[in-house]
Amino acid sequence: MQERIDRFVNEIPNKEHIQQLVTKLDLILKIEADDNTYYVSFKDGKVAWCDSCMDMGKTATLSGRGAYFEHLFDGNLKLLQGIKMNYFTTDCPFRAQLVLESLFYLARPLPVYKFISE
Template sequence: MDEAVQTFINELKGREDLLQLVTNTEFQLSFFCGNQIFRMAFQNGDVFLLYEEDELLMNNKISGKQKELEELLEGKETLRSLMRKKQLMVSAPFRTILLLESIFYLTKASGSLREII
């Protein structure tokens, strides 16, 4: 799971067009997978892993099994479809969910879709 999160972050950092979605945004996202917790921060056009364990940072949460979380991070499944199937539980404001949906989906967009965007 750690590798999937780091790969996602590296892919996103390589996409300046998508980082513009979070240019004036600051929020944290926690992934809960079994007994593992991964924290990601989106801050002023950058994204990175957080290593401190501050409960205040856990305002946006996604929890589920490793397979579904990896499918989300790899762009194989959309966030809202996994939510509808009850394979992922998400605790975040609706606007944040829509932003995350866009980021997860577009980060793994195929080459032909990247040309359109």
């Protein structure tokens, strides 16, 4: 799980179109997966994961099973779809859910296609 969060955090600065969403975002994403808790900070146009970010601002909590989070970070499941299907619970406003949905979708790893030359 930590590997997927690291990939997510590292991917956002590499994609300029995603950076536009993060520029004015001031939010701490608390991810509760199984028995583990992870924090991702969005502040001043930067994204970082931290051990404990509870005192740094607004917190949005996402809770669910680790397997569902893996699907979310891999781009196989959309956040709002997961919430609708009760895979995730959240305590953040709908606007924050929409921003997070966009971030997860846009930061997903893109498939690599191999072209066969004949």
